[in-house]
Amino acid sequence: MKKKVKLSGWVDSRRDHGKIIFIDLRDRSGLCQIVFTPKHKEVYQKANELRSEWVISIVGTVKERPKGMENPKIPLGKIEISVEELEILSEAETPPFEISEEESEEVSLEKRLNWRWIDLRMPEKQLIFKVWTIMEQAFRNYWLENKYIQIHSPKFMNAASESGAELFEVLYFDRKAYLAQSPQFYKQMAMAAGFEKIFEIGPVFRAEPSFTPRHATEYIGYDAEISFINSYQDIIKEEEKLLVAVLTKIKNEFGEEISKFYKRDLVVPKIPFPQMTMEEAKEVLKKMNVPSKKPGDISPEEEKKICEFIKKEKGHEFVFITEYPINERPFYHMRSEENPKITDGFDLLWNGIEITTGSQREHRYDILIKQAKEKGINIKSIQHYFDFFKFGCPPHGGLGIGPARMIMKIFNLDNIREATFLHRGVKRLTP
């Protein structure tokens, strides 16, 4: 075996044994031991300068490691590379903390976020974004196979789409604009335009002064909308199939690595997912002695408890909560024909956290206007939205999914900051 290879990466660690220099070279596939001996004099002298986190490129010969010297902790632990050529691509100052899992746990989250690009050098952190990449692709594959059309809707709006309180204001030439809190209006416009089934992936912006482990001022939303539905249960059925397809793909491609690095055994859920009405959920919570923060809505604490209950009773990680009262939902949610005090929509909880809100939308102009007025919406400021429903608009519904929250659940992360490439919050605009 005399195979020549070229490798590029970061100096992860260095050990000098007598006259031999051992370096663990790190690239995004993991570590590989490279060896410098005095036999190649010039290369050896240059190697003497190498320090942690320098970026180098080497050419060398692949060799089996001597018996007993294998490293079972790394995939390439049975081989090493005897270096013949060395190029130093980038020198490095001493980083603010070491690139190792043990060390990382000692460093505060804030410090790691300040130096996010150092933090992300750890292979198990890069895994999060490899999984996000194929998760997003699995969503898209499902949508493309099912003939959804993609839209990219504008993020600049002339007025609020949801509630004015969470709105970021932009200086827009000689006037003001606002950043979209969701693509809601434009998903519905696509239905009025006859697109029938659409999806959108993009950032949404929320000016909530919130410091919880599950909120951010901007985050990515996965949104879909479908026409000609019979009820919001059609949206639920679609989401079930979608999530099964996505989690199957993730489990197949990364299940082992997720289990190895995060001790999380990913489960592909069974269809149908359990459902509970808000009333049923509140009753269960009462029996569990969980204090109800607010009637008609479920607090983070209550979400956790309900999911524990469902896990125990049904062996399922997911549960749809239905029949939210109208005062907890936006004006555009359709209201139940049987009981006009509840809405035709749902939230989906996964292992204690809400990952989806969905509903059938009200597509009848007069009723929609009435509902908006009841909620104190300034009709005139968004008349163009109401106009979508004047010239023929099919019944429709849809949902919004939070991928960063899904990533939290896939990896058992307890903070959305760890699930996001670069977090943005009230106090954080850098790096």
Add this chain to the structure above:
Amino acid sequence: MKKKVKLSGWVDSRRDHGKIIFIDLRDRSGLCQIVFTPKHKEVYQKANELRSEWVISIVGTVKERPKGMENPKIPLGKIEISVEELEILSEAETPPFEISEEESEEVSLEKRLNWRWIDLRMPEKQLIFKVWTIMEQAFRNYWLENKYIQIHSPKFMNAASESGAELFEVLYFDRKAYLAQSPQFYKQMAMAAGFEKIFEIGPVFRAEPSFTPRHATEYIGYDAEISFINSYQDIIKEEEKLLVAVLTKIKNEFGEEISKFYKRDLVVPKIPFPQMTMEEAKEVLKKMNVPSKKPGDISPEEEKKICEFIKKEKGHEFVFITEYPINERPFYHMRSEENPKITDGFDLLWNGIEITTGSQREHRYDILIKQAKEKGINIKSIQHYFDFFKFGCPPHGGLGIGPARMIMKIFNLDNIREATFLHRGVKRLTP
């Protein structure tokens, strides 16, 4: 043949012949003739009310049309549906203009944009977004097959990434934030983090007070960045393969429809694409008697002429322009070793319009700081960016592609507003 079907859609047009009502029902797959006869009395009476753009759902029996009554213009022109059940899903006011290509050409672009959801009901307009959907998927498929990791970088920044003049300012709690003009800094952060190859798809925001047919205040950018390159020519080679994969996919899936509706025969380009230096381009333009607006940069008029020249000389729709002078490029572009007055980057023109800018980036801290100071950049305000290069950063480069401009070229559209789901410009924030 007695097949029962359910169909839902919009009343496109209605013709009454004696006692029979013929309706062309439109959904996103096209038109289908449905027929109401007095035989089904109740349904027939309800059908009498139907007007243009009402949304209905019907159940009926598929029949072959009588000989001589076929409509060769539509795919389902040989059949019709004899309606047995009718549900009216949404009534409609008379729309501001008819849903037909001929009519549409009479209506001003501004009016069509004001009523964009009516404008988009035309099948040939929906085709644009069906193609965009698979175009984006083809980009992603290439990137995923080649082991790129996807990132979603923040759109809120604490300072400018490119030039301050084009920056939108946001009220961000008790301070100011700015909307990202590109994901440039964060693509480079991913390189410093060891991601090696990344892509991002997302909106970018430019506060240019521009009213041209090729500019918008927000648009979608396709961005990619690669580590361990030898020169910007590696980025060019990667883009060539990428565009060939994308255009092959589009031509295979939608080539016929694009040709039928837009009279555009899509050509899959040959590799390598032609290249010209800025100096060579200016010489050719001089010979063609095209006035040079600015030394070292190419105006829209010059872009058109250069592409005409390349088309004629090389039979190619694409041309890379290289060796831009440093004063026309941002501070982070690497400068040529041989000639420090030019940059190691390129633009890609396609049939007269710039669709890509790319370059090798300067990854050496000291040189980068020097170049930034020369350009008058406020180093302190973006020190976190410069810090990316302090702790080991590999040589890297990347590019940004404008998908809306690609759509313009795929369909021969002369205005970016037609290639965008909902345009945003200086004067346009609605619908």
